[in-house]
Amino acid sequence: MRVLLLTREYPPDVYGGAGVHVEYLARELAKLAAVEVRTFGRQAVEDAGLSVRGYGAAAAATDDPPAPYAAAVRALRVGLSLASAPTEADVVHSHTWYAAFGGLLARTLHGIPLVVTAHSIEPLRPWKREQLGRGADVAAWAERSALEVADAVVAVSAEMRRDILRHFHVAPARVHVIPNGVDTETYRPAPGRERLGRFAIDLARPYVLFVGRISRQKGLLHLIRAIPAIDPGAQVVLCAGAPDTPEIARDVEAAVARIQAGRPGVVWIPEMVDRETAVELYSHAAVFCCPSVYEPFGLINLEAMACEVPVVASAVGGITEVVVDGETGRLVPVELVETGGAVEPRDPAAFSGDLAHAINGLLADSPLRRTMGAKGRQRAEALFSWAAVARRTLALYRDVVKAREP
Secondary structure (H helix, E strand, O other): OEEEEEEOOEOOEOOOHHHHHHHHHHHHHOOOOEEEEEEOOOOEEEEOOEEEEEOHHHHOOOOOOOOOOHHHHHHHHHHHHHHHOOOOOOEEEEEOHHHHHHHHHHHHHHOOOEEEEOOOOHHHOOOHHHHHOOHHHHHHHHHHHHHHHOOEEEEOOHHHHHHHHHHOOOOHHHEEEOOOOOOOOOOOOOOOOHHHHHOOOOOOOOEEEEEEEOOHHHOHHHHHHHHHHOOOOOEEEEEEEOOOOHHHHHHHHHHHHHHHHHOOOEEEEOOOOOHHHHHHHHHOOOEEEEOOOOOOOOHHHHHHHHOOOOEEEEOOOOHHHHOOEOOOEEEEOOOEEEEOOEEEEOOHHHHHHHHHHHHHHHHOOHHHHHHHHHHHHHHHHHHOOHHHHHHHHHHHHHHHHHHHOO
């Protein structure tokens, strides 16, 4: 089996869960098949069973208009390059809308089956218009075009499968649930604290941790609004970078400044830290919080669980298939509504208050935190290994290739 993976993100250019997914999927698949990765970066890697090539030069045009939709136009430009290079692959597998156009062209140009993993779907991300302008319509078009002709679609959770079937014309038999995985050798409790020394964290005091992009989707502002109600004996560490837009960056900066002015122990790390630093942050946290308003899977919760940290998370999307309420953490119910191109809790103040209440309950009960952390680690090891994800993905490739045989 020869596999062609198309992705926007690949190390060292990773800013979200999709990039982590492709990195580990490629690594594990390369033990079972020949794998070529084509990405938006400038990589040039040859390894046993795995080659990586960046096509970022195709995005380096100097005549892009100074408009939000330019990012979508660049994605199409790179997609053309990803697909037009010769290939001997038996199957092409695209990840996210950025690579969807490339996957669609590769299927057509090379006559090979297309598998699409939609790590999120554009109909449920109305805030993307804030980032891309009319380019959001281009993103939605590319995603729909690829999903609706793909030989197979991978949903990362059962909830996401339901969303795909609700929003796209895809036969149910073509949509398969294969969850994200976690590398439990990398993500495990780390006793060392060397990397945390550069941050203003008091390691003698417990802290609540957030890790993620600055995006409407991740619900960071809801957690910030909860901070005044969180036990003042605990710190709150917000490891949040890579803002979607300058506007949300300013909103978060202003909100953090207001909170810091009235409450000590609020630490903002405005960057996407490296993996080793993230593991240390997870490992020494008392509680991890994921306040997302949209999360098809929620890989960060799984990373925290693998580091034996109890999780407080919103009960949305695939999070409910990762975090077990009362066993590996607390799930906070939230009713969501779409208003003015944004998805928000119907009662934002109540949601923030519920987050604080769940966090405080765990902060007050260290034996329960230890029990939940241990169970979270066990769940990560038992159900979410990347080796198992790769085997299931390879089996799907074989099925779609066989279905094309005369």
